[in-house]
Amino acid sequence: MPIITVFVGPAGSGKTTLVKTYSEWLRRTLFMHVAIVNLDPGVEELPYKPLFDIREWFTLRDIMRKYRLGPNGAFLKASEMLISKINDLFKHTPFNDITKWDMILIDTPGQMEAFIFRPVSTVFFKILTKISNPVVVFVIDASAIETLSDAVTLWFLGVLTQAKLGLTVVPVINKIDIAGSNELARLIVEEPEKLAEMAKHYSEEGLLSEVVPELVSIALKTKGAYRPVMVSAKKTNTMEDLHYLVHEAFCTCGDLT
Ligand code: GTP
Numbered sequence: 001m002p003i004i005t006v007f008v009g010p011a012g013s014g015k016t017t018l019v020k021t022y023s024e025w026l027r028r029t030l031f032m033h034v035a036i037v038n039l040d041p042g043v044e045e046l047p048y049k050p051l052f053d054i055r056e057w058f059t060l061r062d063i064m065r066k067y068r069l070g071p072n073g074a075f076l077k078a079s080e081m082l083i084s085k086i087n088d089l090f091k092h093t094p095f096n097d098i099t100k101w102d103m104i105l106i107d108t109p110g111q112m113e114a115f116i117f118r119p120v121s122t123v124f125f126k127i128l129t130k131i132s133n134p135v136v137v138f139v140i141d142a143s144a145i146e147t148l149s150d151a152v153t154l155w156f157l158g159v160l161t162q163a164k165l166g167l168t169v170v171p172v173i174n175k176i177d178i179a180g181s182n183e184l185a186r187l188i189v190e191e192p193e194k195l196a197e198m199a200k201h202y203s204e205e206g207l208l209s210e211v212v213p214e215l216v217s218i219a220l221k222t223k224g225a226y227r228p229v230m231v232s233a234k235k236t237n238t239m240e241d242l243h244y245l246v247h248e249a250f251c252t253c254g255d256l257t
Pocket of ligand 1: 177
């Protein structure tokens with residue numbers, strides 16, 4: 001059975017670039033047969049060649065024009081349109097015969113509220129889990145982390161994704177080439193308990209100081225046995241760590257619901 005890896009995460013976190021770099025590394029280093037699927041109808045240009053591209057069916061621009069919608073409304077419409085074509089999607093390569101592939105990488109829209117947090121993700125993952133044991137990689141942009149609450153809320157978004165999908169979700173901290181010295185990002189990976197300690201002394205006024213420690217505590221409780229990794233989608237030499245994590249998660253993934 002191939003490892004099907006689904007890349008999710010906020011807009012601009014680096015999903016598309018990671019899919020490109022990781023797929024190239026898998027082909028060149030491990031000589032794997034890798035299929036790529038693009039489910040983002042809003043992307044203008046892709047740096048990889050997908051075997052299936054949702055834009056064959058519809059693009060965000062076309063939906064905006066046809067239904068006179070803004071970009072957010074068009075993303076929501078696109079997610080409804082994907083639901084109505086979900087059976088066709090799974091009849092299409094590479095899903096129609098997954099045994100041909102060693103790995104299938106799936107790129108998703110960054111507008112998480114229009115994909116992960118909509119009914120479309122339930123429908124999509126329900127079918128995907130029937131044919132495989134997917135690994136969901138939640139990409140966190142290290143350069144977007146400036147404060148403790150940035151670190152905790154991004155980490156927690158991964159926890160919410162896990163809760164929504166009922167699947168193991170593995171966090172990956174990306175962009176370490178430009179934010180490698182980001183201490184808060186490093187803590188998520190290496191010493192999450194320390195984040196919990198910091199959260200207890202969080203000095204921001206208001207609701208956040210009460211909520212942040214709770215979020216850290218829930219994130220710690222729900223975190224899997226494996227350690228998140230820090231990568232750069234611009235540096236091939238970090239792909240081995242990503243692969244190790246994906247492989248480990250694939251072997252241990254189970255339904256958490
Ligand atoms: P959406 O499609 O909007 O969801 O974005 P995405 O998550 O697919 O991110 P994408 O790969 O398009 O990257 C967004 C921007 O970040 C691009 O300009 C990339 O070149 C850049 N980028 C992605 N990963 C890295 C990285 O590891 N390091 C650096 N320096 N830039 C990165």
